[in-house]
Amino acid sequence: MMIDDLVAGFPPDRLVRDPDVLRSFAHDEAEWAPHGTPVAAIRPHTAEEVQAVVRLCLRHRVPLVTRGAGTGLSGGANALDGCVILVTDKLTAIKEIDERERFAVVEPGVVNDDLGAACAERGLWYPPDPASSPWSTIGGNVATNAGGVCCMKYGVTRDYVLGLQVVTGTGELVRLGRRTAKGVAGYDLAGLMVGSEGTLGVLTEITVRLRPARGPERTVAGYFDTTVAAGEAAAAVAARGVVPSALELVDRHCLAAVDAWKNMGLSADANVVLLGRTDTPGALGEHEAAVLLECFENAGATWAAQSSDETEANALFAARRLAYPALERLGPVLTEDVCVPTQAVPEMLARIDAAARRHDVVIANVAHVGDGNLHPLLVTPPGDENARKAAQAAFEDIISGALDLGGTVTGEHGVGLLKQAGLTRELGPAVLEMHRAVKRALDPHGILNPGKVFL
Amino acid sequence: MMIDDLVAGFPPDRLVRDPDVLRSFAHDEAEWAPHGTPVAAIRPHTAEEVQAVVRLCLRHRVPLVTRGAGTGLSGGANALDGCVILVTDKLTAIKEIDERERFAVVEPGVVNDDLGAACAERGLWYPPDPASSPWSTIGGNVATNAGGVCCMKYGVTRDYVLGLQVVTGTGELVRLGRRTAKGVAGYDLAGLMVGSEGTLGVLTEITVRLRPARGPERTVAGYFDTTVAAGEAAAAVAARGVVPSALELVDRHCLAAVDAWKNMGLSADANVVLLGRTDTPGALGEHEAAVLLECFENAGATWAAQSSDETEANALFAARRLAYPALERLGPVLTEDVCVPTQAVPEMLARIDAAARRHDVVIANVAHVGDGNLHPLLVTPPGDENARKAAQAAFEDIISGALDLGGTVTGEHGVGLLKQAGLTRELGPAVLEMHRAVKRALDPHGILNPGKVFL
Numbered sequence: 001m002m003i004d005d006l007v008a009g010f011p012p013d014r015l016v017r018d019p020d021v022l023r024s025f026a027h028d029e030a031e032w033a034p035h036g037t038p039v040a041a042i043r044p045h046t047a048e049e050v051q052a053v054v055r056l057c058l059r060h061r062v063p064l065v066t067r068g069a070g071t072g073l074s075g076g077a078n079a080l081d082g083c084v085i086l087v088t089d090k091l092t093a094i095k096e097i098d099e100r101e102r103f104a105v106v107e108p109g110v111v112n113d114d115l116g117a118a119c120a121e122r123g124l125w126y127p128p129d130p131a132s133s134p135w136s137t138i139g140g141n142v143a144t145n146a147g148g149v150c151c152m153k154y155g156v157t158r159d160y161v162l163g164l165q166v167v168t169g170t171g172e173l174v175r176l177g178r179r180t181a182k183g184v185a186g187y188d189l190a191g192l193m194v195g196s197e198g199t200l201g202v203l204t205e206i207t208v209r210l211r212p213a214r215g216p217e218r219t220v221a222g223y224f225d226t227t228v229a230a231g232e233a234a235a236a237v238a239a240r241g242v243v244p245s246a247l248e249l250v251d252r253h254c255l256a257a258v259d260a261w262k263n264m265g266l267s268a269d270a271n272v273v274l275l276g277r278t279d280t281p282g283a284l285g286e287h288e289a290a291v292l293l294e295c296f297e298n299a300g301a302t303w304a305a306q307s308s309d310e311t312e313a314n315a316l317f318a319a320r321r322l323a324y325p326a327l328e329r330l331g332p333v334l335t336e337d338v339c340v341p342t343q344a345v346p347e348m349l350a351r352i353d354a355a356a357r358r359h360d361v362v363i364a365n366v367a368h369v370g371d372g373n374l375h376p377l378l379v380t381p382p383g384d385e386n387a388r389k390a391a392q393a394a395f396e397d398i399i400s401g402a403l404d405l406g407g408t409v410t411g412e413h414g415v416g417l418l419k420q421a422g423l424t425r426e427l428g429p430a431v432l433e434m435h436r437a438v439k440r441a442l443d444p445h446g447i448l449n450p451g452k453v454f455l
Numbered sequence: 456m457m458i459d460d461l462v463a464g465f466p467p468d469r470l471v472r473d474p475d476v477l478r479s480f481a482h483d484e485a486e487w488a489p490h491g492t493p494v495a496a497i498r499p500h501t502a503e504e505v506q507a508v509v510r511l512c513l514r515h516r517v518p519l520v521t522r523g524a525g526t527g528l529s530g531g532a533n534a535l536d537g538c539v540i541l542v543t544d545k546l547t548a549i550k551e552i553d554e555r556e557r558f559a560v561v562e563p564g565v566v567n568d569d570l571g572a573a574c575a576e577r578g579l580w581y582p583p584d585p586a587s588s589p590w591s592t593i594g595g596n597v598a599t600n601a602g603g604v605c606c607m608k609y610g611v612t613r614d615y616v617l618g619l620q621v622v623t624g625t626g627e628l629v630r631l632g633r634r635t636a637k638g639v640a641g642y643d644l645a646g647l648m649v650g651s652e653g654t655l656g657v658l659t660e661i662t663v664r665l666r667p668a669r670g671p672e673r674t675v676a677g678y679f680d681t682t683v684a685a686g687e688a689a690a691a692v693a694a695r696g697v698v699p700s701a702l703e704l705v706d707r708h709c710l711a712a713v714d715a716w717k718n719m720g721l722s723a724d725a726n727v728v729l730l731g732r733t734d735t736p737g738a739l740g741e742h743e744a745a746v747l748l749e750c751f752e753n754a755g756a757t758w759a760a761q762s763s764d765e766t767e768a769n770a771l772f773a774a775r776r777l778a779y780p781a782l783e784r785l786g787p788v789l790t791e792d793v794c795v796p797t798q799a800v801p802e803m804l805a806r807i808d809a810a811a812r813r814h815d816v817v818i819a820n821v822a823h824v825g826d827g828n829l830h831p832l833l834v835t836p837p838g839d840e841n842a843r844k845a846a847q848a849a850f851e852d853i854i855s856g857a858l859d860l861g862g863t864v865t866g867e868h869g870v871g872l873l874k875q876a877g878l879t880r881e882l883g884p885a886v887l888e889m890h891r892a893v894k895r896a897l898d899p900h901g902i903l904n905p906g907k908v909f910l
Contacts, residue, residue: 100694101796143637156637157648159614172885180794181826182611183863184600184650185870185881186908187890191613191646195639212696239555240576241667280735339635341556371636381636408638415640426640430627434897435642439898442889453641 002060002084006040009052016041016087025067026079029324031332032388033075033417038065041085047165047173047204053086054202055171057447065449068109068140071132073324074333074416076144076197076452086202094118095205102210103179104160108139108203115208124210127154130412131321139203145195147412147425149317153245153279154211156412158194165205166193169443179207187203191265192438196415198449200442217277218289219246219313222296222304223270227251227353227365230274233299234369237276238342242291246277247370248437249317253379254323254364261326266319270302274369275316301335323366327377334378334391337419338402339411342372351401352376359394361387373411397423415453423454457515457539461495463831464507469526470495471542479540480522481534484779486787487847488530488872493520496540502620508541509657510626512902520904523564523595525589528779528790529871530780531599531652531907541657543594549573550660557665558617558634563594563658571664579665582609585867586776594658597609600650602867604772607826608734609666610701613649621648624898636647639717647893652869653904655897672700672732673744674768677751677759678725682706682820683807684910686801688754689824693797697746701732702825705771708834709778709819716781718772725757729824752845771829778821782832789833789846792874793857794866797827806856807831814849816842828866854880870908878909 006015016022017040018022029033039062044050057064063083070077079085088109096105099122106115112133119126129148130136133304136146142164143223147156169431177183177190193201224230230249237247252271259266274296278288289306296304307313327333340348349365356363367374378394399422401407409415409422424432435454439446461470469479472495482490494517499505518538525532534540543564551560554577561570567581567588574581584603585591588661591601603609618632632638632645640839648656679685685704692702713719729751733743744761751759762768762820782788795803804820807829811818822829833849835842854864854877864870864877879887890909894901 100690100798102693102696132467145643147637152636155614159610168885168889172888174883174885174889176886178794178795178863179826179861180825180863180866181607182602182794182828182866184867185656185863185865185874185878186602186886187651187893188613188646188649189886189889189893191643192893193635193641196642200642212698235555241557243667256628281739284736339633339637341635368637373635373637406634408633408635408640410637410639411635411637419640424890429639430623430629431631431644433627434623434629434644437896437899438642438644438647438893441892444892 002056002062003039005056006042009056010042010049014043014045014049016043025085027076028072028077029069030073030075030418032334033078035078036081036083038079038083038085041087043087043090045090050086050202050204051167051171051173053084054167057084058171058445061445061447063450064447068137068201069135071136072140072144073413073417074418076414076416078417080451088137088348090413094197097122097124099124103207104210105205105207106138107205108137112136112141114139120213123213125213126160126208126210128157128160131324138206142194143197144414145412147368147373149246149248149368151241152247152368158191160208161190161194161206162209163207164190164193164203166201168201168204169445169448173204177207195414197416197453199439199453200448214279214322215281217279218285218291219307219310220276220292220296220304221307221313221316222274222301224272224274224301227272227349228346229274229300231349231369233274233296233301234283235343235345236295236299237292237370240291242288242293243274244288244370245279246275246290248275248320248367249365249367250320250323251365253362254327254366255319256366257326257330259324261329262322264316264319266315271317275320286292320366324377327364327379331380331382334395335413336374336376336395336398337383337410337413338398338407339373340402340405340407344405345369345372348374348401348405352398355394355397358397361389361391362396363394412448417452420455457511457517458494460511461497462610464511465497465504469498469500471503479740480540481525481623483525483530483532485528485530485871485873487789488533490533490537491538493534493538493540496542498542500545505541505659506538506622506626506628509622512539513900516900516902518905519902521657523592524590526591527595527599527871528868529873531869534870535906543592550752552577555581558662558797559665560660560662561593562660563592565593567591567593567596574665575668578668580668581615581663581665583612583615588907593661597649597658597661598652599869602823602828604701604703604823605700607823608698613646616645616649616661617664618662619648619658620643621656623656624900624903632662638757650869652871653812654894654906654908655903669734670736672734673740673763674762674765675731675744675747675751675759676762676768676771677729677756678714679727679729679756682727682804683801684755686804686824688729688751688756690798691750691754692747692825695746695750698742699731699743699747699825700734701730702823703730703775704820704824705775705778706820708817709782709821710774711779712781712785713774714792716784717777719774728771730775731800772813779832782819782834786837789850790868791829791831791850791853792865793862793870794828795857795860795862799862799909800824800827800858803829803856803860807853810849810852813852814845816846816849818849825894827862872903872907875910885904
């Protein structure tokens, strides 16, 4: 029996069999995605223990689901019946920060903000900043190729992963990638692991590139009557060739939910708030802020200004970050994550409005609108099955709209379970077959998070 | 017979059977790499014709070697006996440049500088700039994940590839990747194709991200007595957290060879010239130039100054670009391409010197020294078999040195044939087995450039 081998193979503090704790490990934050019941969870302390877990699962042909903080929004870390859950919460060492070469070597369970703080102490910066950064782990960020707010200027997790240590689907502990600035020695297998959602290997160590710390940002805020008008402002910024360090959209549903929860005293004067930032120093930064302001005003902002009060600006960004958990308090939230070309953003936002009306669903909007990555959040009253069906129909309409406009079904959350049908539509049969072939090649026994991403 | 099917299947202008022309297609610029004799070459005009070639090769189990401009330096495009060579020189359309979304869609045979010129007309910029940019193609750049001069600040080809159209090893014509700023829909198969040297698919279309055109650069030049001193200056720049837009090393062997060829009147006062640039505007750019100058002087520059004459600075950069072809005129050149951590650059340059002395080989040095990517060029007199053996021994010593210092055997040229032994040392058996598994998955009949990269 698998469980006997786990008991025999690991110290008792590594193993979790308590059903209540196991239940808490059985799903991520994608409330709408199904999940099964694991037989056990294990909390390895070393790469070698991770390897031992994978080898046990191989021997018993038991599925292995790896889990960071469980902040995923697509069900990628959800349990399968009879699986083992590998939890990375004991793999939290920041093993090295090299200030001169500007890279960090971390274990997968390190929380994003903890790495950020350690870097900041040394005048360095790890840019990827998903809204979940106070909780989510670098391992989970790598598994989903997480994005965030500053990614429109600085790139996503993929752009920062230099090297990985991984346990493969055949139980080997290997190093992929490099520590040097450049390198083309063989296939980019480290890159292939990024965003593969635990289906091709289990991460045991991650080497990420760092940047020098940046200077302060200037914030430009605008109020709009409609998401579409705010989207037009964002499209105009992109068309002007300015790349802000942030360009975020938050609507009144989100602001109200955050305010109700945190009592931050957020202004409710606007239906939609657009928040732009530039971190470019000097005159060029002033110019960029002026372009943002001009684009906001030309698109019909009811109010827009360069912020003279960074405390207020930071509060608005904090509200944007809290939008998802704040809405979750109101009922089951179905999160969208489409990404469309920047010039298609106004049309996509209009289609989201239309889907909300057509299906009579409350859709709140937050968006990394600067890079076309929209997060309509479909909110339904708890226990209302009809509302749930309506939301599901709206969700499908939004996916259709994104594909129709040349977009993708997932910009940064990953496929997990929620986007599998969308993925099939986006990729088509020949590319799906390539996925299956790569999966068979690197996980020949199908033990690594099977049934996720694609079928 | 394969050849009968090629004659029957394609208009006569697509097919090359003339032995002299075939010979010219049988190898790239890696003069030391072996090559065989192809049965034919084919110059498709469309993606569908490329697909037809792949399918013919599949049917007959004939190896297919894809070739851009043949400027490769590792033998990656070298012919195998009995293979078909697919030449991309008729696939030269720039199909689309989207100014607002900032991407370009090109056929693989488009020359790098031609794309650059088309972008410049629209106020846009495609950064990857290998020294071969006047001749090399975007397809070849993607196949090798080409780097260049500005890559230390702006990244390599991989960082600009958004999407690809590819004919797979099973003869399917598929689209990989996306056109949006972000996207995590499935495995990063587009990224996997980049740098795979024609072993996983044949490119038929490439979508690259563009940047807004940048402003003028400031140049700081320094003269040094030794490569090691110049390397110390480069390491100091990296340690200071400044990322120049270029930091190039050229030694007197290269300058003399270029001058002898092009009569550019280059200064020969220095053993080693270090060329730094910053394109950061305003006061920060001035500061960065001052840091470069300070680092040059502190490392013992015999002369250093911010250039007041950009014509002279451009001439020095042009000389750096011409170093390889200029040296080739003097005899067979064996090109190294190691990349080491920036702080190990002085030590690596010292080891290159030591290898030259130990084996009595002339080693010229050019280097993207800012990112640790060194190109020692081993020059031997034509026809001197002993010198050739000595150069080969020095080449192996340099590879050992790079691995010993935590570097990689190839920073930007690719593995091809010349670095296969080095790759085996760098990756080890388990990672090589992953390569073989991925290759079998995507090219199950082994027809795509077999025997290259790894065995």
